[in-house]
Structures are given as C-alpha cells and as structure tokens.
Amino acid sequence: MKLKLTTLALGALMAAGPAMADLVFPSLSYRTGPYAAGGIPFADGYADYLTLVNERDGGIGGVKTRLVECETGYNTEKGVECYESTKGEGALVYQPLSTGITYQLIPKTAADGIPLHTMGYGRTSAANGNVFGNVFNYPANYWDGASGIITYLLDSNGGDIKGKKIALLFHNSAYGKEPIRTLEELSKKHGFELSTLPVDHPGQEQKSQWLQIRRDRPDYVVMWGWGVMNQVAIQEAANVRFPMENFIGVWWSGAEHDVLSAGAKADGYKAVTFHNVGRDFPVFDDMQKYVVDKGLAAGAGDQIGNVLYNRGMYAAMLAVEAAKTAQEIHGVKDITPQMMRDGMEALEMPEARMSALGMPYFGPSFNVSCENHGGPGLVGITQWNAETKTWSLISDFQKTDTAVIQPLIEADSASYASENNIEPRCK
C-alpha cells in the first residue's frame, strides 16, 4: 500500500522498508491541536510499552511489534485518512482515543474485520459483545464512570444524596453527552437534582457556565471534559471559589496538565479512574533500563509516570496480552486481526498476571467474554495533591451500579442491532 501510494503520488521508486512479518499496532495519535495535551502522554505511553516489549522480551512470542503512528489532530476526517492508510499494513487493533473517530470506525472495522479497543471512551453500549463483535471497551466505560462518581458520592454522604444538586459540565459533543442518560436514571433512583451545562468545542469559553454554577450553587460538579476545557474549568472553579473536593472529573479530566495551571487552588480536585496512578511500579524500572536509557523513548520522553502516560501504557499492555492470548489460542506466532479479536475476547487479566508484568494493582482484575466486552466496570477515585504535585488513589476499585447500566446498554445496543440488522452472535 505504502509502496503503491508513494510511486503513484510521486512517481519515484523508493523502497518503504522491507516487508517484515511484524505485529503492527497503529497509533492514531494527536500531538497537535487543542487536545494535544492529552494526546501526547497517551501516545508516548502506548509507544514506549511496545518498545519495551521489543527490547526486553524480543517482541510478543518472539515476533517484534511495529508501531505505525498517524496524526489525527482529534479530527474525524484525518482519522478516516489515518485508518485507510494504516489498515493495509496488517493493523491488529485500533485505539483512536477519540469518541468521534470511534463512532466512524465501529462500522468500518466491523466490515474490515479489525478489532477496535476503546478503553474508557467510545460507544458505551459496545460493551455488549453480542451486538458489537469487533469492539471492546474493557475495563470500564463512560457509564461506569458516571455511576462510579455517584457511588462515591453516596459513600461519602452516608448513602443518601436525596435532594442534593449535582451539575454536569460537559464537552458538547458525542463524548460529553454519553453520561447524561445514566446520570438521569441515577437521579431518578437516588433522588438528586441533575442539571447539565454544555461547553462548546474547544472549551476555552466557560464564563457563563460558571456564572450559572455560582448562581445555582450545586453541591457537586461533575465534569466530562477533554483537552483545554479541563484546565479552563478548574481555573474557573478556583476563581468562583467552588470547593475543589466537590468537583469530580471523569478519567479524561484528571491528569497532571489539567490541574497544574491552577496551582495551589486545584488542591483536592478529584477524578474517577480505572487504572492506578504514579510511577511506583516495577515496570517503570524496566522502562528506564530498556527504553529511556537507550534513548528510545517516544516524543520528548518527559511524560513518563503521568496519568495519561500510564493509561497509554495500560492500553498497550492489554493489547500485548491479548496478542499473547491470541497466539496461544491459535498456535500461530504471526496473528491476523481476526485472531487478535479472538485473543481480546478471551483475555483474562487476574491480579497475578499484572504482578508478573511488574504492574501490581495497576488496574482491576477482569475477564472478557463473548457477551461482555466491557469488563466488570470497577472504578476508583483519585485526588490531586497540589503540594506534592501527585495524584493518588483514594478509594479501591469498586463496583458500579450495573442494575442501572446494564438495561441502558441492552437498549442502546438493541437499537444499533436493529438499525444495522445484526443478529446476536453469542450462543
């Protein structure tokens, strides 16, 4: 593909590298644009872990991994271009880190038979593997995040949040709108008052929303933000003196770069998460030894140990483990995207396996099955300490309200199935 393209585009005969039998992991990253602050650490973590696997273990089952990076700028049109240009190289799994691009790739990857892993983003109802055979969103999805926040609030209020006012500040896009339905259901169940405040792309303009928050005085503000919107929101919250401990973000609104700009005022800000934070894990020693010291770190190499770097690393780790599982199932080293899909569906991630990889308690233990592509949905809460400039996990990975989430997933995936004439595939 690459060869053909270059010859056609330039009319020049240039070799685009020898065709090696690699395991190709495309990374549709964004290191430019208003969302780059979040895109860079994730892409670095993803790339570094794959480099680590090559350098330390000699690849996956002896086959080297190859990362193909393509810049999307969080833009759906460029995302399509990236998908089309990388899929011909034998891409095993796509992780676009953008809900908008995910919505586009769901039907496309299904047609091309390439799995899509949208870890903690994308279409929530893809957790129903019965309908979405190719899409995985383990270990947790948006609705787990929304429910996890409410569960945490219930716990910290002695199990009763009746009459409390909760405001949802969200990015006015498919991404930001995802939790609304769950929060509405939960507000019926627990009797809290929900108000929603949309913020338009890219999110720099939030004066009116915070004016509204100051007037309504909600007890808690929940944020579904990304990119520059997070920093602005936390700064605005500090400006209107909203108590930071009552301000909780989703996992895309809880990284270092989001809180650092507000300085000491951001102290106490919380975010929900599905993986551990910090660099207190044995895997980082290996990372230092095999990747950083050899000068192979991706990007500027200054992101190691950041929340989103850890998430990118976690995503790569899950992909590598799924590839290993696929190799075991099929007894082939050089797996195809279809085999990769089977590996993802059969993935088991118990605590022992994570410890063996040098990542003890890095994420929740979970198993993927044909019906459940979303994992158990265990989420924890992290809090920011502005003095030490660190995030720390302040609660265990806890169960979310599946009684509310499961029917919503069923309903939404059923409507997708009927729109696209999909038969349930799990027997």
Add this chain to the structure above:
Amino acid sequence: MFYREAGDFKVSYQDDSQTFPIKFDRYRYYAVLAFAFLVIPFVINDYWANAILLPFLIYSIAAIGLNILVGYCGQVSLGTGGFMAVGAYAVYKLMTAFPEVSMFIHVLLAGGITALVCVAFGLPSLRIKGFYLAVATLAAQFFLVWLFNRVPWFYNYSASGQINAPERDVFGIVITGPNAASWATYFFCLIFLAFCAIVARNLTRGTTGRTWMAIRDMDIAAEIIGVNPLKAKLTAFAVSGFFIGISGALFFAVYLGAVEVGEAFGINKSFLVLFMVIIGGLGSIFGSFAGAAFLVLLPVVLKVIGVDLMGWPTDIVAHFQLVIVGALIVFFLIVEPHGLAQLWRVAKEKLRLWPFPH
C-alpha cells in the same frame, strides 16, 4: 500551434456558443471525463477513495456552490458549514424515514431543503451588504449548528447526538455504510459533481449568471438596467444552497458515515470552503476544482512525503503542514490574487500565442 480557434470552423450558432469553443480544450475536457468515469473506478482502492478522491469530489461541489454565491453574485457567506449541516441532517432524516427510496432522490431532496434554508437566510442580503452580510451568514452558521445540537428530533434521539448513516443503495448497489465498495461511492459522488459542474457552468453562461454578475459588479447599476435584485440574489442563494446541501449530504452519508455537527460542520468548515474558493479563483468553475484539490490534496501529499518517505515524527509533519499550506496560500495570493484559475487562464492565453508569447 494546436491551441487556437483558427481552422476550427463553426457552422451553427450552437457550435459557436458551446462551452469549450477551442477544439483542444474540448477534447481535453472529454478526456478528463472519460478518465474519471471509465478508468479511475477500475483502479481505485479504499485508500484513494476515502482519503483523497471522495473529499476532493465533495469539497469541489461545496466550492462550486459557494463560488456561485461569492464569486458570481458577490454575496459573502460564512455559513457554508451550517448549510452543509442542513444537507447532512436532511439526508439523514430522509434516509431513516424512507429507507426504500433511492439515495439519488434523497441527496437531491436534501439539496432542495438546503436551498430553501439558504434562501431564508439570504433574505437579509437585500438590505445588508458586504461585511455586514458576512456577519449575518455567520449567525446562520452558529444558529444551525446550535439547532442540530439542541433539538433531538434531528438526530433521532440518539444518546450521543451523533448521526450515523445506515446502509442504503442505488439500484441494488450499496452506496452508504461500511460495506459500500470504493468504486461505487466514488462513482456516486462523481455523478453529482459532474451534474453540479455542468449545471453551474451553463447557469453562469446564461441570463441567470449574467444577472448575478451584474449584481456583483454594481448592484445599483444593475437595478437601473432592469435586473431584479430580489430575484438575482435569491436565485444565487438557492442554487448555491442546493449545491452545498448536496455536498453536505454526500459528506455525511458517503464519506464520513458518522457525523457530529459541531466538529464536522463548525466554523472551520465555512472558512475552509471559502479559502478553496478564494485560492481557486472567484467566479470560476475551474477555480473551484483547483481550490478544492489544493486544500484537500496538499496536506495528504505533505504527510506522505514527511511521514512515509522521510520518516519524520508525525507531530513535526503536522506542524509543517500548517506552515507550508499557510505560506503557499500567502504566496499565491501575492503572486496571483485572482487565484489558481487566473494562472490557468494566463497559461491558456500564452498557449494561444505560442511559440511567441509576450
């Protein structure tokens, strides 16, 4: 030598007023059409269709539409993104409400609906002119995006507010959805582009186009010689809206397949299409093609050179793209303020005087 009228004898009025009076031009045009219709569909692959040709065809339609309004009728519009959104949401509602009807009809109807919306927003153009009209159409842009974000009926009450194109066909050939063959989607868009370009070319050569240009050049003078400004301006808005609606419908249904209004049809889209028209050349159909090609192909070419050939980091290439495209825009506007179409025109003039151009 070969590029001149001499020796090409016209024996009827029809011949005399044809679109391409020079024989060489005419054959070149037939050759391009034949290549586009008969050769490309057989060699096309997914990458070429989805990454290069579809956006080029679709943006060309949008650029022709906007060129009619801005280039021919002189009414500055910054509402293109919003009008494209109207086309996209219209085709989505039609597709989901009447699944058995052919996509051809849906896309044409979506164009018609956009034409009506465009006329409604064009009404103020009778009173406000120039920059003030640009601001009024900017209001249309923001209003329409807000509307499609705000009213759940437009996106069929889906949880995320996204619209997704279901699988639809034309005469049994799948056109939308992930299973559509690349040649089919290409062909579908090409037919619309050819249709729009021919209609636009002929409209601009006839009475309608002349009244538009009269309004553009000096509206008071045009009114004095008997041009009805109401009719001229509103027909320009209607025709322009029709084309932009078609492009929006194709953009959503055939090219992207899933769309989020704020991201896909934001103000950036309006500027992008306006830049295409300005760089390509105001008041020129060829310019619309050239501008669309310039802004669609150049980033892809730069990416292929930078990332795939040179192996540079993707972020550096992305930043270079902005720098190079920006610099080229400035360069072209300084060297040739009338756009790429004027370069083409000058080249043709020189060719006519060849081998002694002056």
